[in-house]
Amino acid sequence: MNSVDKKQIVIIGAGLTGLTLAFYLKKQGKEVLIVEKSAKTGGVIQSVKDDEFVYEKGPNTGVVGNPEVAELFEELEGLCTFEAANPDAKRRLIWKKGKWRAIPSGLFSAVTTPLFSLGDKFRILGEPFRKKGTNPDENLADFVKRRLGVSFLNYAVDPFISGVYAGDTNYLIPRFALPKLYALEQNYGSFIKGTMQKAKERKNNPRLQKATREVFSAKGGLKNLIVALTEKVGTESILLNAKNTTVSKTENGFEISTEINGENITIQSGKVITTVGGYELGNLLPFLSSEEKAPFEELKYASVVQAVVGYRNWKGINLKAFGGLVPTIEQRDILGVLFTSSFLSGRAPKNGALLSVFLGGTKRPEIFEMEDEEIEDTISREFRQMMGMPIFRPDLFEIFRYKYAIPQYGLSSGKRFEIIGLIQQKYPGLILAGNIRDGIGMADRIKQARTIAEELN
Ligand SMILES: Cc1cc2nc3c(=O)[nH]c(=O)nc-3n(C[C@H](O)[C@H](O)[C@H](O)COP(=O)(O)OP(=O)(O)OC[C@H]3O[C@@H](n4cnc5c(N)ncnc54)[C@H](O)[C@@H]3O)c2cc1C
Structure with a gap:
């Protein structure tokens, strides 16, 4: 059987980017169809609720890093509820020499913390007066060493990068991977001066004040954000289980061919927006030349293993914190642990705990290849030493x-962003979105989707 349809805009992928995009486009009155290969919407966002625990298989929390996040939740009011982490999440731990240490939160703790060397503590006083960098291709490790010193690299930025990118500070390039931080140095000459100036700008701009930098989820799990978006978009506008999708160029636009339960479906459209990973683009857009495909095939990804660990009755260390991150220099086998039930409500039974452990990343790719038993043994060993649990016997x-x-976002990102621009110019109506550009977090995805929708208005 073969059916042909026409749609104004086709979006490939029903993750957070695709759904948010479809939501804003539909609000403008556009006719949108999402083509999704899996049986569910949400992409990597998948929450699970059992009798005792609510946990995430993918991302656990985002950061309200831009007003678009707050505004999306405002739009979805009544369908899902924004949940800000409670104040415990302000406390963040770093593993150093056999102990969790809190990241300094004030002047006194900054002076007394054992995380940073005395020399670097003095050095930070000179940060506002340090010359700004002139090499746009400088890697993150060199960037941080130059401005703050080695101990800040090892015990602040390296573990932070493990938590966000599961990546390597020697590989990531600040102007692509942490553009806001890079801009502080370039525009204001210093992180400290720039942060103070930005705070002033925010004071005078009510919209910017919505970017609270709070840690967020949705009440009951991030899935509820996905359910709300899916409802707003409408299931009639989403094709699930769409296999072997390809896009081809036609005289007036594009033809999207896909297969659902053995049925071939063809959709004609003037606009196609992809939200898929770089590793999918070549097959999805076979008309691209090998030079055009190359930057996506070369895009490096961190593989990550996440384990949820739940206890009905927690007897280990004090969990009143966002979680703990482990610097590479400490040579342990986990990247970090999120203490989810400490700062989000209803995630574990009273007196219990729900934790997420992260392993692997670009520095430990071999962990991704391990059997489940080996991963469990690794977590068990680390938990016994790091989490105050003499025996590892979780209930979940x-x-x-x-x-x-x-x-x-390494050095090749510049080329990738340039090629994306060239492809979009060469094939009008084709937009390459998703986390191949504009950042990797949920807040970035929401902002990108909203920006594209506004550009198409
Ligand atoms: C383990 C993990 C932890 C994370 N932690 C955090 C965090 O703590 N905070 C944070 O802000 N962000 C985090 N992120 C990142 C965040 O989850 C993503 O930025 C965001 O959810 C990506 O949404 P997306 O729609 O762009 O992509 P995806 O969620 O990957 O969605 C893409 C969709 O496209 C579909 N698709 C792919 N190929 C095709 C095809 N050929 N045809 C049709 N459909 C296709 C996929 O099935 C999928 O549904 C994490 C990500 C992971 C994986």
Whole structure:
């Protein structure tokens, strides 16, 4: 059987980017169809609720890093509820020499913390007066060493990068991977001066004040954000289980061919927006030349293993914190642990705990290849030493693997962004979105989707 349809805009992928995009486009009155290969919407966002625990298989929390996040939740009021992490999440731990240490939160703790060397503590006083960098291709490790010193690299930025990118500071390039931080140095000459100036700008701009930098989820799990978006978009506008999708160029636009339960479906459209990973683009857009495909094939991803660990009755260390991150220099086998039930409500029974452990990343790719038993043994060993648990016997334990979890914005990103621009110019109506550009977090995805929708208005 073969059916042919016409749609104004086709979006490939029903993850957070595709759904948010479809939501805003439909609000403008556009006729949109999402083509999704899996049986569910949400992409990597998948929450699970059992009798005792609510846990995430993919991302656990985002950061309200831009007003678009707050505004999306405002739009979805009544369908899903924004949940800000409670104040415990302000406390963040770093593993150093056999102990969790809190990241300084004030002047006194900054002076007394054992995380940073005395020399670097003095050095930071000179940060506002340090010359700004002139090499746009400088890697993150060199960038941080130059401005703040080695101990800040090892015990602040390296573990932060493990938590966000599961990546390597020697590979990531600040102007692509942390553009806001890079801009502080370039525009204001210093992180400290720039942060103070930005705070002033925010004070005078009510919209910018919505970017609270709070840690967020949705009440009951991030899935509820996906359910709300899916409802707004409408299931009639989403084709699930669409296999072997390809896009071809026609005289007036594009033809999207896909296969659902053995039925071939063809859709004609003037606009196609892809939200898929770089590793999918070549097959999806076979008309691209090998030079055009190359930057996507070369895009490096961190593979990540996440394990949820739940206890009905927690007897280990004090969990009043966002979680703990482990610097590479400490040579342990986990990247970090999120203490989810400490700062989000209803995630574990009273007196219990729900934790997420992260392993692998670009520095430990071999962990992704391990059997489940080996991963469980690794977590068990680390938990006994790091989490105050003499015996590892959780009431909930599950492992999730992501081969292409987080794209790494290294030096080749400049070329990739340039080629995306050239492709979009050469094939009018084709937009390449998703985390191949514009950042890797949920807040970036929401902002990108909203921006594209506004550009198409
Ligand atoms: C383990 C993990 C932890 C994370 N932690 C955080 C975090 O703590 N905070 C944060 O802000 N962000 C985090 N992220 C990143 C965040 O989850 C993503 O930025 C965001 O959810 C990506 O949404 P997306 O729609 O762009 O992509 P995806 O969620 O990957 O969605 C893409 C969709 O496209 C579909 N698709 C792919 N190929 C095709 C095809 N050929 N045809 C049709 N459909 C196709 C896929 O099935 C999928 O549904 C994490 C990501 C992972 C994997």
